Amino acid sequence: MRSVALELAYNAGRARGALVFDLVVLAFCFAGFYGNEHGLKPFAVAAFPGSPATYLVQCHLNDFLGGAAFLAYTNLLLDLVRPDMRIRRLATSLVYLFFCGLFWEYAAPLFVKASTADPLDLVAYLAGAVVYWLAGRPLRRLLRGHSVERATG
Numbered sequence: 483m484r485s486v487a488l489e490l491a492y493n494a495g496r497a498r499g500a501l502v503f504d505l506v507v508l509a510f511c512f513a514g515f516y517g518n519e520h521g522l523k524p525f526a527v528a529a530f531p532g533s534p535a536t537y538l539v540q541c542h543l544n545d546f547l548g549g550a551a552f553l554a555y556t557n558l559l560l561d562l563v564r565p566d567m568r569i570r571r572l573a574t575s576l577v578y579l580f581f582c583g584l585f586w587e588y589a590a591p592l593f594v595k596a597s598t599a600d601p602l603d604l605v606a607y608l609a610g611a612v613v614y615w616l617a618g619r620p621l622r623r624l625l626r627g628h629s630v631e632r633a634t635g
Contacts (some may be wrong), residue, residue, distance in 0.1 A: 490562050497561035500568060503621045504558040507614060511551035518543050542606040549579055549610020550617075570622065575611040583607040 494501060518539065526536040553575055560567045569575050584602040591597040 493562050493565050497565040497568070499624065500561050500620060501558060502533075503553040503618060505619065507554035508551055508558070511547045511554070514547045515544055515551075518547070536556065541600070542602060544614075545603045545606035546610045549583075549607035550614040551610075552582065552607075553611055553614045572612065572615045575612070575615050576608055579607045579611045580600075594626070 522539050522543070526539045527534075530536045553569060556578070557591050560569070569578060586607075587599045587601065587604055591599050
């Protein structure tokens with residue numbers, strides 16, 4: 483058990499900047515989700531009923547945040563166990579979230595009765611992945627040359 487803790491600590495030290503980035507992204511996404519649920523949605527419905535912006539806020543903003551949050555969470559876990567496997571490339575991020583989204587939108591409704599499939603949710607997940615990748619560009623530039631960041635992914 484001690485060797486596992488030492489390995490996690492070692493990996494966390496190697497990937498410190500990436501871990502901080504992913505924790506910040508997760509915090510931002512959780513705050514955004516809370517703000518959307520308790521502030522933005524009720525405001526949009528009251529102020530702009532039936533508008534396209536209200537529809538996006540009600541139906542797809544949380545999915546957008548979920549795409550970014552899921553990549554941050556995945557990378558945070560990977561950084562702790564296998565930092566060289568971190569998802570860095572946009573294409574890899576999009577393929578990963580596309581297949582996760584297919585499951586969430588088309589397989590989950592088979593098991594969760596309240597769930598419905600919505601292809602636009604899949605687009606929102608992918609948009610979240612793009613924003614996550616764009617937000618990580620300055621971090622990748624900063625860490626360029628570090629052994630973990632040189633690995634392909």
